[in-house]
Amino acid sequence: MHSAKHTYFNLYLPVLVIILLQSCSLTEDPGDSLLRKARYLQTEGHFKQAEEVYDKLSMLSFKEKDPLQLSILLNQARFYLKTKKFNKTIATCDKATQICQAIYGANDSLNRSILFILASAYAGLGEYDKALLNYKSIQKSASKSLCSKDVVELLPLIKSGDLEFKRNNLPAAFQYYLKALSIGAPDSTEMIARLINYRLALCSMALGNKCSAEIFFRNSLPHAFDHAAPRDIIDKYAQFVKQCGKQGSIAPALEESKLWQAKHKEYVDWQYARCNPSSRCVLMDKYTEQDYYLIDGIKDSLAKDNLLP
């Protein structure tokens, strides 16, 4: 009896160990590691190599209704948007919508992300009405959110404002930005509050309202050394104050500029030495700065076309 038990034990133990080892593969899933690679290449600016990896990912055969496939498509759509391949973005978004509906249902909140990417692609193609329609659909779906209505509405409002700004419909843009500021920025030190204030400042300036523009511009300035912003933002503010004829405010603004630039540089040098290029803090700083430049770009293109007063 005793030996029989031992035989069973001797038989089952290796089988058990083999089953356990089979189940526990310690290497990352090939799809996951490829997607991770594509994202790293994208964040480091190697777009061509990133596209190749995304293409390889598209070749992978997935089981039906695989949420990972949806992740790949969303990342790929964002990649095409970043590289300004808008038609490819729209095609990828269509695929993502089908899969999202199959897995999570037609009313799932992830559809909002897809609509947001789609709207940005239409805006890139110059189809502003289609883009606005998509932003409106996102806002309409706000009531079904697990999060608050404000979180859902903030980005479409800002983006709708950007579209109207591009179309030189300045009062409408101003209204969108003001609404975004009222819901999304209870704390003026938040990054998004500064970005909306910057938009409002440029919009007010274009509308010829120098007084409110100066206030919005001041609110858009970085307050602390760890706030991300373009290095020349305070110099721009000083120039603007000069244009407004408020000569007395320039000296303190320039003083502040030098101080912030020095502190921010020291902080960034210190931090970047300790982070890899795809770290969250590095990426966030980059995206915040890009956002400042994006709105500068809209203003400059309007000025180039002599559309500004």
Added chain:
Amino acid sequence: MPTKKNFYCDMKLNRIMVLNWLRLGLIVIILAHYFCHISHLFNFFETDMKPRAQNCFWFARVGSAEGDCYIVDFLHFYSGGLLNKERIEKNLPLDVYNSFLLTQTIERVIAPMRPIGTYCFQYPPMFFALITPLAYFDLYTAWRLWFFILAICVVITYIVIAYDSLADRPLLLCGLFIFITSFPVSENFFLGQTTPIEAVILALSFRLLIKKNYFWSGLIAGASLLKLQHCLIILIPGFCVGKKDFLRGFLITLGVELLLAIIAVGFDNIWHFIRIIYVAEITHSIKDLDDIWYYFTFTGMLECLPWFISSAAKIGQVVFVFICLIVLGAWLKIYPTLHKISNQSMQLIASITTIAFVTFNVHGCWYDYLLFIFPCFWLYIWSTTNESEYSGRQSIIRLIISLIVFTLPFLFWDNLAMKASENTITGYQLRYFLISMLLLSSGMIALLLEFKRYRNKPLLEK
């Protein structure tokens, strides 16, 4: 006719009285100094944090109009729960530890915003049994529920640690208020971190270990695996002191946890957990997790210094192993000797080892300093009892220790805050480390004095 013995007794009583009054006076001054910080904290909660939690911008901090967000820890847990809920309800064969799926779920909660980078879940599978029910509520309601649970955990932790002393010294309950409003604890509430849950497990397990209830202590200590980086705080003393009984209790909990994990996330996800720990901690394939400069531990402090940028992680790991060996030595060699002469032996050794584990951990943040409640409370109790058994000089040292441990929760408020002139967090990190070392030194001195008290006894009896 007063005898020489009576004269010394009177002198000792006078000294005890003077020291007690002096301590009371100093404690009142410290409390008065920090009163405005406590009011600021409540003000911040009411006027800033609560409105932002209501409109959910507290959980997702947007950094650009493209919707890139920093995510608060609670949203991470909530999304983990939501992912598991989907797995159960739609019968999907999901890997709940897959970082892309988790990131996608976070995006589903806050869409059209999206988290920056990818997020990775490193809690054991049994944790899903706690967080999956949260997904049945909206984000704000879930956070309020979680906040309530954490608050209950913090209160239970304090009462369990202080239980034996509260009967004689009911004023010690005031410490609960100081504990709740101290920086690391309030941060746990605001971020929704899990350290209060770990703290209550450690408190219950330590209490049972002190009461020599080794089996039950082991049974509860098994739950400390919830936060793997802190489980050694109880497991080393448990196995060294409780031995077989503790092990038996621990193994039963481990079995229950395994069953709970299989029910909560399914068999496959247990292997996915092992894999993600390996991928994240051993091979470091997930680069998003490689930033250690914001860890408020010895490793984080090293990384902040200019000389150890590339080697901080390795030095930190070596030092942690070294600390584990020292702690093991302390429980195996020093504790048995001290246990024979002191009724606070376990509290004293556990104080030192807890400080060492929190400070030299390879993975830790500022909210983990909540665990300093154990050394702070135990050292405060030690330094304010049995006064008559110490000499004058020793009493003064004990007074200083009691003031250090009393001030520590307050030190986390303004003395450790960033200075206006600072451009990096190096100074901030150094101050955290120095305060921890100050507390560790206090613990070591307390240990030495406890040994000396034993030597004092024959002298005092004469």
